[in-house]
Amino acid sequence: MAVDDKHISYRIYLVAVFIFLMAIAIVVKLTNIQWVEGDYYRKLAKQRTVRNFVIPANKGNIYSADGSLLATSIPNYEIRFDSKAPKEENFEKYVKPLSDSLAIVFGRPSGYYQNELRKARQNKNRYYLIARNLSYTDYMRIKGFPLFNLGAFKGGIIIEQETVRKHPIGKIAERTIGYDRIDPATGVEVGKGIEWAFKSYLNGKDGKILKQKIAKGQWKPIRDVNEVDPIDGYDVISTIDVFIQDIAHHALLKQLQDYEADHGCVVVMETETGYVKAISNLGRAEDGTYYETTNYAVAESHEPGSTFKLVDLMAILEDKVADTSTVFDSHNGVVKYYGRSVRDSHNGGYGKVSLARGFELSSNTVMVQAVYDNYKSNPSKFVNHIRNWGLDKTLGLHFKGEGRPVIPHPGDKSWSGTTLPWMAFGYNVSVTPMQTLTFYNSVANNGVMVKPQFVSEIKEWNKTIKKFDTEIINPKVCSEETLKKIKAVLQNVVKKGTGSKLYSKDFSMAGKTGTAQMNYGGKEGKSALYYASSFVGYFPADHPKYSCIVVVHKPNTSKNNYFGADVAGPVFKRIAQKIFTDAPSTNKIKRLDSKIPKQEYSYDKFDIESNKKTKLIPNLKGMPGMDAIALLENLDLKVKVIGIGKVKKQSVQPGQRFNKNTIIVLELS
Incomplete structure (x- = not known):
């Protein structure tokens, strides 16, 4: 018995020791939690009950130069249904009216929605999709439907909102207006165009607010000093003119479709400012x-x-190594350099012609001889002109991904005996369409080369935050003498050169055609040789308002026409024509009250009061139509007019009697 008691005592001591050790461990742990890891657990508890929420800033809008909205942020709504939230009686009472309402909005039968909602409730689906990509108007309408109007906890409606960027004018100029986003596949920031380039102005700054978790998963704002209000983004005013943009877009689109081309571009720039209008x-x-x-x-x-031949002409005239009247022999349309032939597009060449005429006809043989003969001993002199005009550097536009030019220089590994002559007709060099346009625009702008601009100012409501003034790249690309000759030659290209099909007596244009062989070393198939057709110039020729470039890549050669004047030229002409015929006139009429003696005599020689008394028709032949109408209406006659100009014939002969409201028909020349 004593032995059993002893064993029991050992067990009791053992249990007591264990409990004592556990107590010590608990005390140690509590001490550790309180003092050693206390900050960590207090922080963790706070994170689960108190959290900072981001208050997103409103992104700024992008406007066109005429005030049209190009890009804006709008709320986008998604509605889901928590099928377990409504009570059974509410669900049964409102499921049919809700289904009827949804059927009206989305065009599906009411029975479809009844089945879907009942199935969701049966499956205890707490996140059933009703609709996504809803506008604010549709969201407010659905929010008021039966059952949903009871709210989130009684009606089960779940509303999720996101802000999406929209382009009100659609796909037009989409790549220039651009975007700014994170690629979900790589997590890398991507973006081009105004959206990306000016994101520091557009995006604004997000705010933050501290919220505390309360019952049923809701969060209550805690107003304290840590709260930061969001700062909305500024608005960006672009240089794009929607009227000109629409013209340019559809003119290019029509030509690409007609020629089944691979791709193309068009840019319209305001000559003096460099503002890109389309x-x-x-x-x-x-x-x-x-x-x-x-x-x-x-x-x-x-x-x-x-x-690129404009570079040749400007360099030659500036260095005075030849003049526009200097004669060159086209050698039946073929000249050779180091065993390689340079050919004219016209079989047999152009005979002996002046440098100006060779440029107007786009003679490869004439322009290559003019460059090679004068710069072969010092090719650096020619290349340095190109560099001085900035064609070897990017324009430094705000956009991501600007193409890099390639201008070889003597001493480069790629330089060879044929490099200089091939440069003379636009090969062995590489430039972007925007660079080419900038160079031609400098001629239109009296020698001042300006940087292309896509944004004119940053605004906060009506307050200007920053203005982007015209940026001059080169104050004078050439002398006035050279400029005068080049302008005349560019105008003659359209009047009597390769661009003569574009000539119109109604409005003047100046420019240069281009037809480049692309991938001329390629093989048959996808990489085979193809053509890039282009036209670049300005209008009106005498007082340039706009410059423009059109480039069309890979027109269908089965149409037997791939030349710049035929493929790209009509786009240029259409743009110039539409701008100056469709745009409202802003010309002011000066001296409106001044009288023209010839018109006054023509009108005053008729004695209206005498004619009214005698009731005799006057002789109107040769009188301007508008004057004749005014005269007859003062005699209380009714007039019908056919044609425009001066009176050729009148239906009631001169000297005949007339009655009030007699109808007289005038035929004008």
Whole structure:
């Protein structure tokens, strides 16, 4: 018995020791939690009950130069249904009216929604999708439907909102307006265009607010000194003119469709300021439709072909090594350098012609001889002109992905005996369409080269935050004498040169055609040789208001026409024509009250009061139509007019009697 008691005592001592050790461990742990890890656990508890929430800033809008909205942020709503939230009686009472309402909005049968909602409730689905991508108007309408109008806890409606960026004018100029986002696949920031380039102004700064978790998963704001209000983004005013943009976009689109081309671009720039008024970049999809794919005008650096010949002419005239009247022999349309032939597009060449005429006809042989003969002993002199004009550097545009130019220089590994002559007709060099346009625009702008601008100012409501003034790249690209000669030659290209099909007596244009062979070392198939057709110039020729470039890549050669004047030229002409015929006139009428003696005599020689008394029709032949109408209406006659100009014939002969309201028909010349 004593032995058993002893064993029991040992067990009791053992249990007591264990409990004592546990107590010590608990005390140690509590001490550790309180003093050693206390900060960590207090922070963790606070994170689970108190949290900072981001208050997103409103992103600024992008406007066109005429005030049209190009990009804006709008709320986008998604509605889901927590099928377990409503009570059974409410669900049964309102499921049919709710289904009827949804059927009206979304066009599906009411029975479909009844089945879906009952199935969701049966499956205890707490996140059933009702609709997504809803506007604010649709969201407010659905929010008021039966059952949903009871709210989140009684009606089960779940509302999720996000802000999406919209372009009100659609796909037009989409790549220039651009975007700014994170690629979900790589997590890398991507973006091009105004949206990305000016994001520091557009995005604003997010705010933050501290909230405390309360019952049923809700969060209550805690107002304290840590609260930061969001700062909305500024608005960006672009240089784009929606009227000109629409003209340029559709003119390019029509030509790409007609020639089944691969892609193309067009840019219209205001001559004096460098403001880009329109830019369109269209690429062909597999189904044959065209849409904005890449900003070709800014990003695509390629061999320009004959539009580069303006460099030749300006350098030659500036150095006075030849003049526009200097005669060159086209040698039946073929000249050779180091065993390689330079050919004219016209078989047999152009005979002996002046440098100016060779440029107007876009003669490769004439322009190559003019450059090679005068610079072969010192090619650096010619190349340095190109560098001084900035064609070897990017324009430094705000956009991401600007194409890099390639201008070889003597001493480079790529330089060879044929480099100089090939540069003379636009090969072995590479520039972007925007660079080419900037160079031609300097001629239109009296020698001042300005940087292309896509944004004119940053605004906060009506307050200007920052203004982007015209930026001069080169104050004078050449002398006045050279400029005068170049302008005359560029105008003659349209009047009697390769661009003569574009000539119109109604409005003047000046420019240069270009037809470049692309991938001329390629093989058959997708990489085979193709053409890039271009036209670059300005209008009106005498007082340039706009400069413009059009480039069309890979026109269908089965149409037997791929030359710049035929493929790209009509786009240029259409733009110039539409701007000056459709745009409202802003010309002011001076001296409105002044009288023209000839018109006064023509009108005053008729004695209206005498004619009213005698009721005799006057002789109107040769009188301007408007004057004749005024005269007859003063005699209380009714007039019908056929044609325009001066009176050729009148239905009631001179000297005949008339009665009040007699109708007289005038035929005008």
